[in-house]
Amino acid sequence: MISQILLLVVLGLGAVGWFVGRARAKGLFTGRHSLAAVPSYHGWHLALWALIPALLVWAVWSGIAPGLVREAVLADPAAASLPAFDMERDAILAEAQALASDPGAAVFNAKAAPLASVFQAAQTRIWLAGAALTLLTLFAGAAWGYSRVSAAFPARTRVERAALIGLLVASLVAILTTAGIVASLLYETGLFFSYVSPIDFLTGTHWAPRVGVDAELGKDFGAVPLFWGTLYIGAVIAMLVAIPLGLMSAVFLTQYASPTLRKWLKPMLEILAGIPTVVYGYFAALTVAPQVRDFAAWMGMANPSTESALAAGMVMGVMIIPFVSSMADDSIAAVPQAMRDGSLAMGATKSETIKRVLLPAALPGIVAGVMLAISRAIGETMIVVMAAGAAARLSANPFDSMTTVTFQIVQLLTGDQEFDSAKTLSAFALGLVLFMVTLALNVVALRVVKRYREAYE
Amino acid sequence: MNSLWQEDRMKRRLASRHAAERRFRLFGLGAIALSLAFLAYLLFTMLRSGLGGLDWAFLTGSDSTEASVAGIWGAAKGSILTMGVTLALSFPLGVLAAVYLEEFAPKGQRWVEWVEVSINNLAAVPSIIFGLLGLAVFINTLHLPRSSPLVGGMTLALMTMPVIVISGRNALKAVPPSIRNAALAVGASPVQATFHHVLPLALPGILTGTIIGMARALGETAPLLMIGMRAFVSTPPGGITDPSSVMPMQIFLWSDEIDQAFVQNTSAAIIVLLVLLLAMNGLAIYLRNKFETRW
Numbered sequence: 001m002i003s004q005i006l007l008l009v010v011l012g013l014g015a016v017g018w019f020v021g022r023a024r025a026k027g028l029f030t031g032r033h034s035l036a037a038v039p040s041y042h043g044w045h046l047a048l049w050a051l052i053p054a055l056l057v058w059a060v061w062s063g064i065a066p067g068l069v070r071e072a073v074l075a076d077p078a079a080a081s082l083p084a085f086d087m088e089r090d091a092i093l094a095e096a097q098a099l100a101s102d103p104g105a106a107v108f109n110a111k112a113a114p115l116a117s118v119f120q121a122a123q124t125r126i127w128l129a130g131a132a133l134t135l136l137t138l139f140a141g142a143a144w145g146y147s148r149v150s151a152a153f154p155a156r157t158r159v160e161r162a163a164l165i166g167l168l169v170a171s172l173v174a175i176l177t178t179a180g181i182v183a184s185l186l187y188e189t190g191l192f193f194s195y196v197s198p199i200d201f202l203t204g205t206h207w208a209p210r211v212g213v214d215a216e217l218g219k220d221f222g223a224v225p226l227f228w229g230t231l232y233i234g235a236v237i238a239m240l241v242a243i244p245l246g247l248m249s250a251v252f253l254t255q256y257a258s259p260t261l262r263k264w265l266k267p268m269l270e271i272l273a274g275i276p277t278v279v280y281g282y283f284a285a286l287t288v289a290p291q292v293r294d295f296a297a298w299m300g301m302a303n304p305s306t307e308s309a310l311a312a313g314m315v316m317g318v319m320i321i322p323f324v325s326s327m328a329d330d331s332i333a334a335v336p337q338a339m340r341d342g343s344l345a346m347g348a349t350k351s352e353t354i355k356r357v358l359l360p361a362a363l364p365g366i367v368a369g370v371m372l373a374i375s376r377a378i379g380e381t382m383i384v385v386m387a388a389g390a391a392a393r394l395s396a397n398p399f400d401s402m403t404t405v406t407f408q409i410v411q412l413l414t415g416d417q418e419f420d421s422a423k424t425l426s427a428f429a430l431g432l433v434l435f436m437v438t439l440a441l442n443v444v445a446l447r448v449v450k451r452y453r454e455a456y457e
Numbered sequence: 458m459n460s461l462w463q464e465d466r467m468k469r470r471l472a473s474r475h476a477a478e479r480r481f482r483l484f485g486l487g488a489i490a491l492s493l494a495f496l497a498y499l500l501f502t503m504l505r506s507g508l509g510g511l512d513w514a515f516l517t518g519s520d521s522t523e524a525s526v527a528g529i530w531g532a533a534k535g536s537i538l539t540m541g542v543t544l545a546l547s548f549p550l551g552v553l554a555a556v557y558l559e560e561f562a563p564k565g566q567r568w569v570e571w572v573e574v575s576i577n578n579l580a581a582v583p584s585i586i587f588g589l590l591g592l593a594v595f596i597n598t599l600h601l602p603r604s605s606p607l608v609g610g611m612t613l614a615l616m617t618m619p620v621i622v623i624s625g626r627n628a629l630k631a632v633p634p635s636i637r638n639a640a641l642a643v644g645a646s647p648v649q650a651t652f653h654h655v656l657p658l659a660l661p662g663i664l665t666g667t668i669i670g671m672a673r674a675l676g677e678t679a680p681l682l683m684i685g686m687r688a689f690v691s692t693p694p695g696g697i698t699d700p701s702s703v704m705p706m707q708i709f710l711w712s713d714e715i716d717q718a719f720v721q722n723t724s725a726a727i728i729v730l731l732v733l734l735l736a737m738n739g740l741a742i743y744l745r746n747k748f749e750t751r752w
Contacts, residue, residue, distance in 0.1 A: 174619065
């Protein structure tokens with residue numbers, strides 16, 4: 001509550017600072033060329049000086065305040081009876097905190113109740129102190145900014161420098177995100193490998209993750225069946241659906257369809273890419289999977305399972321069609337017109353030109369597109385979670401239930417678990433493998449596309 | 458004179474080549490028709506099983522263990538709050554990063570290349586990886602409230618930002634240099650030329666990209682599953698730190714229910730979500746057509 005009000009007050013004061021700075025600069029105006037910067041830049045300069053230090057102080061205070069509150073509560077005589085340094089004390093403190101913010105909260109530990117009021121008092125005190133400090137910084141910054149307003153002061157260059165720094169920081173967020181992904185995955189994977197050796201993990205064929213710390217643990221964390229299931233569903237079944245349909249759609253749209261037809265068909269095809277994956281997953285589980293099961297039963301299979309690799313892979317393939325189609329579209333369009341004209345002039349029919357000239361010439365681009373499509377398919381989560389099943393098995397039968405890397409990540413991390421067991425940590429190891437593989441596919445594919453474009457330009 | 462073209466052998470050959478041509482063409486048409494038939498079948502299935510459940514009570518109710526009283530509003534409000542956080546973070550960051558990379562970044566510097574490479578790669582990273590990042594950083598390290606729109610929005614913002622940066626750069630690239638040069642020639646500073654002239658002209662393109670990125674984020678489930686946004690919310694969340702659910706997650710949770718009555722709810726929720734997504738994409742196309750300038 002305090003923070004919302006404070007934020008509004010700080011922003012309001014910043015706006016006031018803008019007007020004050022501008023008004024003061026206007027007061028200095030005596031004629032053409034009497035000011036080094038337009039008055040509104042003086043306003044910005046003052047507002048930035050008021051806002052940035054104050055917001056920084058508040059951010060830092062928000063970071064350390066919970067610790068300070070805790071210290072204050074522990075220093076209170078009412079906390080003297082708490083057991084020293086253990087889980088129970090933390091639990092009591094957490095309950096007291098919940099009670100302080102919401103008097104109706106359920107309490108399991110009798111010792112928490114008397115602490116609630118202490119907690120509340122300490123919280124109010126510390127947060128008010130932080131608010132006061134923030135406002136003090138704001139006024140100090142504003143005073144400094146105000147003192148800088150003068151006719152010769154180059155306010156515009158200063159403000160623009162600040163703006164450039166802001167732009168730079170924004171573009172660094174991308175690097176920070178990548179670094180954050182790599183660092184967090186590597187860190188948790190490192191913890192996992194302290195329980196299970198990487199060799200067991202990458203080459204074992206038995207997957208039955210469990211909690212525990214014994215020598216046999218590594219035997220139950222063999223991820224090969226997961227990699228197999230992922231590739232079988234994402235790179236085989238899905239591609240068997242997506243490549244022919246996507247490629248032929250692209251050929252039809254670029255070579256045969258009239259511009260009007262293309263204008264209508266292409267956006268309709270793109271709708272397939274815009275449908276959320278959870279909808280595909282539901283459709284796969286509700287409609288496609290039972291039909292696949294019935295088909296398997298009709299083929300004479302005994303007890304076909306409802307969840308099958310085929311159902312998940314087929315629906316995933318349909319999802320990827322527009323992606324393959326637009327990649328193929330681009331690479332066919334990049335083939336020089338002269339090659340097509342040459343072939344047609346020799347008397348080849350349109351389809352012969354496409355099969356013998358266009359597609360071979362566009363092949364590198366199409367292959368790159370397929371690689372990108374595979375990277376997308378193996379990272380796809382919801383369809384396999386809802387339709388592929390949980391059984392980790394090495395099987396080539398598409399009617400079998402199969403599990404994938406993404407399914408297991410979801411399985412391992414939903415529900416309440418301890419975050420330091422090999423079982424939950426293995427999800428991060430799987431995540432790291434997935435990240436590396438998709439990254440490699442993307443980097444190679446983009447390089448192929450780039451080289452191929454250069455070859456024709 | 459009996460030309461080669463009148464020989465039976467040649468006629469047969471030509472006929473078979475033309476038949477192959479027609480077959481190929483039909484094959485292409487069949488591929489696209491099959492894809493669209495699948496789409497139609499999907500939409501038809503959802504409409505058939507969901508349309509009956511789509512009434513006012515469903516649109517205004519929240520989740521419940523009773524299928525007949527369960528509604529979508531609780532999850533929809535969670536989605537709105539989450540999207541608000543995502544937009545508030547990813548739009549300014551994405552636009553500013555795009556402006557920097559396109560207009561100010563020193564060309565050929567090693568670290569600028571790193572930024573570009575990491576943005577392009579982030580756009581292709583599977584969404585579940587962003588969920589792992591959110592879990593490891595926002596929840597396990599920063600101890601932000603689990604299941605809250607705040608954490609969900611932050612996670613999705615990281616995912617949406619590269620989309621906005623890429624579309625933003627393309628939009629900025631499309632503004633002709635003459636605009637920039639004209640502003641600079643009458644004495645504007647580079648920052649003024651960018652913010653007063655180039656950016657406003659690029660804004661429709663950036664907005665289109667933003668809406669498409671937001672539509673993707675709205676339909677996203679996997680990363681939110683990682684950060685635990687699967688709370689059972691019988692009352693709509695009041696703020697961005699309350700436990701909540703989002704619409705795709707509600708669909709996922711309902712699809713797991715054993716009770717057959719939830720099939721109708723799930724399909725009805727899917728209809729609502731698809732209508733919203735369609736509206737967003739329609740808006741993006743409208744904006745592009747209305748404001749797109751051919752230079």
